[in-house]
Amino acid sequence: MSLLSGWWDDFFFGLLMVLRIFAVALVLAVALGLLGASAKLSGSRVLRTVAQGYTVVFRGTPELLVLLLFYFGMALTLTWIARLFDPSVQFVDLPPFWAGSIAIGLIVGAYMTETFRGAFLGVDRGQIEAARALSLKPHQVFWYVRIPQMWRLALPNFGNHMLSIMKDTALISIIGLEEILFVAKMANSVLHRPFTLYVIVAIIYLAMTTVITWAVGQLEVRANRHVRGAR
Numbered sequence: 001m002s003l004l005s006g007w008w009d010d011f012f013f014g015l016l017m018v019l020r021i022f023a024v025a026l027v028l029a030v031a032l033g034l035l036g037a038s039a040k041l042s043g044s045r046v047l048r049t050v051a052q053g054y055t056v057v058f059r060g061t062p063e064l065l066v067l068l069l070f071y072f073g074m075a076l077t078l079t080w081i082a083r084l085f086d087p088s089v090q091f092v093d094l095p096p097f098w099a100g101s102i103a104i105g106l107i108v109g110a111y112m113t114e115t116f117r118g119a120f121l122g123v124d125r126g127q128i129e130a131a132r133a134l135s136l137k138p139h140q141v142f143w144y145v146r147i148p149q150m151w152r153l154a155l156p157n158f159g160n161h162m163l164s165i166m167k168d169t170a171l172i173s174i175i176g177l178e179e180i181l182f183v184a185k186m187a188n189s190v191l192h193r194p195f196t197l198y199v200i201v202a203i204i205y206l207a208m209t210t211v212i213t214w215a216v217g218q219l220e221v222r223a224n225r226h227v228r229g230a231r
Contacts, residue, residue, distance in 0.1 A: 033112025
């Protein structure tokens with residue numbers, strides 16, 4: 001490991017950057033997934049159309065292309081907005097961290113929309129009708145009946161989406177964010193050991209995805225404990 005002497009700090013901070021991106025993108029993806037699923041199941045044709053357009057665009061476009069379009073497109077948009085208030089503004093750049101996190105959140109949120117929609121449809125209608133018979137308000141039915149039931153059904157695919165977010169963080173190196181893959185590229189320019197450095201990055205990612213897989217497995221066991229007990 002003397003090969004990495006002087007680079008350990010860079011890899012450590014690169015790993016922290018990956019975890020930050022993962023956290024922000026996950027929160028955004030869950031929020032968009034719930035909103036998108038609710039829109040697709042709503043009685044509003046406009047909301048259903050918007051949600052359908054969102055999922056079609058972000059599920060049908062290559063992830064790297066979405067990242068690049070969002071990064072450069074948002075920079076142009078922010079610059080245009082800034083010039084409305086101050087014509088002397090030359091260029092407004094969107095930080096790579098936020099561009100990457102939001103882009104990944106938008107991409108995975110489209111997949112979560114379909115996962116949550118299917119899970120909502122899988123909730124037993126009898127439980128919803130029973131909750132309404134008890135005079136629960138719509139928002140109470142949603143949070144106390146539908147969400148817990150949906151969560152159990154969505155967990156397996158939700159775990160896959162978490163893995164996708166973690167792996168997609170590697171894409172952000174292309175727009176200059178100093179995460180672990182970017183650090184490996186910089187180290188390789190000095191050490192000229194590409195295979196070794198990229199294997200180290202692969203091991204780090206494998207360790208993180210293994211932890212996610214284990215955590216989701218534990219959540220599935222907990223979420224299904226009452227089902228096993230009923231049997």
